[in-house]
Amino acid sequence: MEAPTISNELRNLFSLVLFPGGCFLILLGLSYEWVDRKLLARFQNRIGPRWFQPLADTLKLLAKEEVVPENVDLRLFVGLPIVALTGALTAGLYVPILGVKTAFSFSGDLIVTLYMLSLLTLCMGLAGANTLDRFSLIGATRTLTQLFSYESPFLLALLGPALFSSNWQISEIAASAGGRWLLLTQPIGFLVAIIALMGKLELPPFDAPEAETEIVAGALTEYSGRGLALFRLGKGVELVVGLTLISVLYLGGIADPLTFLIKTMALLFIIVVLQALLTRLRIDQTVGLWWRYGALLVLLQWFVIILL
């Protein structure tokens, strides 16, 4: 740690609030959300939204009245969206967004990042359980059930590269891989990681927690206005952070903005294709998929790594 001088403090503040964290990360999240929506729409033979639509949606939601339902814990109701967004943004501080050197880094930051990424889902589950709405309650149950099913495979999949390089620091893992694509040596881990990311973001086919034809909007049914906007922003940020993390660990690291864009967009493309191709899984099918196949396959991968 460097000595806390004024210029250091300013630099830290800058990276927290403006770039690469904070505002920049939020805008990046919105743009990735747009790419996701637009590509999916084109695959489904629709026109899709205009480029500023996610931003417009967010601003509109922020400007709207937030309706607080009866019988909720007000502190939780207001606080959870903030914690969720904060968690996602904090996770963004430890991954090399846009290929620049991370502002903060210490040994073991991979674990912190993974934990921060789970915070969003946890907050959504709590937010759903906080209200008395039946759709929210079922949505919350499903959100948390899904969390327990994909979380450990995701963790195991992302720890594969860490195990490979005997290090828990994201930048060190990338450096020790030295530009080699671990995707080639650990294909199962990569596959599980990217599918688990879809589960984390509750994208189709893992959107049972917010299946609109069954439970309206799931855990977030009672949210409107500011709270909903913050949750949505959090999801956008998490999408970017997750994609970056997988690119760093599996696709041979990120050196500059161009490789960042190419690699994350390629991953996003895979995610969108899967969204367009697959039918929504029931929650029992999701759990079955992860515990029967996902977790076991990753463990198999671990054995191979450890034996070699």
Place this chain on the structure above:
Amino acid sequence: MEKQTTTHSFIVPIGPQHPALKEPSHFRIAVDGEIVTGASVRLGYAHRGIEKATESRTWIQNLYLLERICGICSHIHGMAYCLAVERLAQVDVPARAQAIRVLFAELERIHSHLLWLGVAAHEAGFDTLFMYSWRDRETVMDILEQLSGNRVNYSANVLGGVKFDVDQLCIESILTGIDFLEERTQYYLKVVSTDALFLQRTRGIGTMSRRQAEVLGTVGPTARASGVDRDIRIEAPYAAYNQFPIQLTLDDKGDLEARVLVRLRELFESYRVIRQILSDLPPGDLTVRMPRRIQQGETVLRVEAPRGELFYFVRSNGSDMPERIKVRTPTICNLLSVVKLAVGHQLADVPMILVGIDPCFSCNDRTVIVDRANETSRQWSWKELRQYGSTYYQQRAT
């Protein structure tokens, strides 16, 4: 109508306003975790009093009213009414008009089944199939527009015939459209019977045995998917179905997959019949004169709507207005099967099972009072109904 199988437990309300339902209806699904333990249905949110309204309109005015009972199968309602009134008046409609009626009816079936495929895919969370099938459905909508000038309420029927003729230009564009749709239907058939994840949501879900289907009184494709070999077009051919016979489409598995497959296979039968009609379209007039007053009498008429048997009862007292028209739409026959089949399944399957019968709620809302204690039922008179309505709202206001 309300059927009670619900016990005191965690109840998930579906409707009257819910994203899964495009029309108002209220289902109370009792769940234990994700498993459905009971279900009840409440109808009546879109009661429009059409049956009563027909009694104060002339025979011709009623045609336009009855066509608007259903937004999807508008032609079949007009056609059933026309056929019934023509039978009462003992008028023989020209063969060309009957053939064109069947042509419209089959085009309507195509548009209805493709729409249903999209809705079913959407309920299952397979939006890509939803978007594709609705895109292709535009082809048949365009054909209908070209024929009649309208996409939804074609208003092709008049008492005594049809309004629109089919010329050579129309025949060519219909044939091109049908060729395209046949190819697409083949593709969708392949998708719904091979896509592993879609099959996970349909295979073995909501299975209804043939016996159950008969006891619950289901009709149409829902019944045919359970092996009940009934189709009004074959049992009691009406209009031109004698000249252009239909082959029965059956499946005996009775689950959601079978319901999807039966509906898609029925489309091929529709394509075949449309081609046949277009190649041997009988020459002749389109209409025949109808009397303004229909002679006294009553008749029952059944037709096969896209959703199943549609029942019309028409009674005339010799004036220019009907004395009573009773309509029974297919959804009311199929609805009870949902309440029965949903129990034991997961909550996530309920929208799929519901959509499996291709429900159409506004068509079937009606008022019948059933006293469960005395096991009696009676119809309300118009006066009683009005009285009940005004006191109900007065009480609510205070």
